[in-house]
Amino acid sequence: MxxxxxxxxxxxxxxxxxxxxxxxxxxxxxxxxxxxxxxxxxxxxxxxxxxxxxxxxxxxxxxxxxxxxxxxxxxxxxxxxxxxxxxxxxxxxxxxxxxxxxxxxxxxxxxxxxxxxxxxxxxxxxxxxxxxxxxxxxxxxxxxxxxxxxxxxxxxxxxxxPSILVQPVFAHCLPISRAVAVVSLTADEAEGLYRGRFCTTEFFPRDIDAVLRNPLTLGTFVALPAGVHWPGIGRFLADPPESWALLSVWDSKSLFRLELRGAPLLWRGLAWTSRAVDRALPWLRIPSVPNLFRPFGGYFLYGLGGEGPAAAKLLRALCRHAHNMARAGGCGVVATEVSAGEPLVAGIPHWKMLSFAExxxxxxxxxxxxxxxxxxxxxxxxxxxxxxxxxxxx
Structure with missing residues (x-):
């Protein structure tokens, strides 16, 4: 041909x-x-x-x-x-x-x-x-x-x-510990933090400013221990707290939708049952599985990082914050991709059955x-x- x-x-x-x-x-x-x-x-x-x-x-x-x-x-x-x-x-x-x-x-x-x-x-x-x-x-x-x-x-x-980690978006907001404060950064602050702390990370884009200022970036957030206030980007870079975490949220839902095909009837039945029980008994706050067998959208988490002994715990709080944003945005999943050796992977909630380990x-x-x-x-x-x-x- x-x-x-x-x-x-x-x-x-x-x-x-x-x-x-x-x-x-x-x-x-x-x-x-x-x-x-x-x-x-x-x-x-x-x-x-x-x-x-x-x-x-x-x-x-x-x-x-x-x-x-x-x-x-x-x-x-x-x-x-x-x-x-x-x-x-x-x-x-x-x-x-x-x-x-x-x-x-x-x-x-x-x-x-x-x-x-x-x-x-x-x-x-x-x-x-x-x-x-x-x-x-x-x-x-x-x-x-x-x-x-x-x-x-x-x-x-x-x-x-790398590993693709996917978390379904549940019908209920996920609680965030009162021991954690989530701070929303401006685009200038986010750029300063990424360039100051992550510019030597493999595949870091030199035009990170264009990524952060793109309308599809819904925000960049820092998690700090409760009681620690955001001092501004200059003072933060000069003297950061003992532990902190960072991530940004990208609106993939506005670009494309996904759909799982060929799933066994058992998977479909279990997902449907979880949603039915959640609707009947909402006070139990069951982590019901959204309908991923019809078109759904998602948010992508990028620029994940942090430092200190509590960094993984703080990152988990940020992932919960992003989950709640995705719930308000009508998404079916929140996803990210990290290195196989990512030190903070323990702080990224995900379901193995929806993720790709390699x-x-x-x-x-x-x-x-x-x-x-x-x-x-x-x-x-x-x-x-x-x-x-x-x-x-x-």
Whole structure:
């Protein structure tokens, strides 16, 4: 089959692109899969990045048909850090230009024909034209077709295995301990805190200001022990309290909706029963399972972090605060993604049956040097304790 790969054009390609997306659930064949409804905007998952592109694969000839598509975005992120000679100075981030591939889809009837490979190669060509040094992508560790394409044919290598943690949004607000004070930061305060404390975290976006000021960021919050007052960003950075925690909330619900398909009848029955009992006996405050078998939205938590012996406890309070925000916003879930070695993971409530313990990130080097000097090959670097997951790529 002769296929032409070209840039997506909304007016002529919308219906065809949506048709391909609808045919491609995410998940292993024969198991529960996750369907994504992009609400009429196939580019929504990359639109908020500094540079983005969507390509479509179209059959040649008079009866043209879109049979594949791919999305990509480019940004500058932290890949390493420079340790200062003086112990009194803080480490400085080393930035690189990185590109992210997501949403690769090929129509089921046209698979194993090289269409996916052609889409990836054309996207990488665009990446190189933007000066990208590294390209990376994420896939389910059990997605054999994706692994064979990217690792086997495109030269990508396994890089990181973060965890996707998902918590259902219950019908009731979750209580927050009176021993914790939740403070809402301004965008300027949030930027100062992230740059001051997290700029050397792997994948930290250099344009964090654009992320925090995006209308989809619903707020950045700090949790402090009760009785400790927010002193302002300058004094906080100079003399932080013994323990504190931080996170930001991103409104994914306005971009896309999700739906679980192929779930066993037992799962559906248990979820329905939990909701029925909760409606009949609301005073018991049973953690009922929302209906995830119909389209639902969610909030994504990003920039999670903190310091001190009580940081995990304070982060748990922030996650409860975000849950209550999601409940008011009509969401079905609250989700986040963290490094496999995240030290504060104990403070992130989640349900194992809805989460993914091991997502797979793969990376490929497209250029020889980092943008600010040759400091090594990022693809060979060991994982750190934390990663910064950009909500614009969720």
């Amino acid at each position: 002769e296929v032409v790969v070209r840039e997506y054009e909304a007016e002529r390609d919308l219906a065809g692109a949506e048709a391909v997306d609808r045919m491609c659930d995410v998940g292993p064949s024969g198991a529960v899969t996750l369907f994504t409804d992009l609400l009429g905007d196939p580019v929504c998952r990359v639109r908020h990045s500094p540079y983005f592109l969507m390509l479509v694969a179209e059959t040649a000839g008079p009866e043209k048909e879109i049979v594949g598509l791919i999305r990509g975005c480019v940004k500058t992120v932290t890949c390493d850090k420079k340790t200062p000679r003086s112990s009194s100075s803080a480490a400085a981030p080393v930035y690189t230009k990185a590109a992210y591939i997501l949403g690769l889809r090929v129509s089921p009837n046209q698979r194993r024909m090289g269409i996916g490979l052609k889409l990836v190669e054309q996207m990488e060509k665009w990446f190189r034209s933007k000066g990208v040094e590294y390209a990376y992508m994420a896939t389910d560790k059990d997605n054999e077709a994706s692994r064979c394409l990217f690792i086997g044919r495109c030269g990508y290598s396994k890089f990181r295995t 997502d797979l990130w793969c990376i490929k080097r497209l250029a020889e040097d980092y943008s600010d000097g040759a400091v090594g090959d990022w693809t060979r670097s060991p994982p750190g304790g934390s990663i910064f997951v950009d909500p614009r790529e969720v």
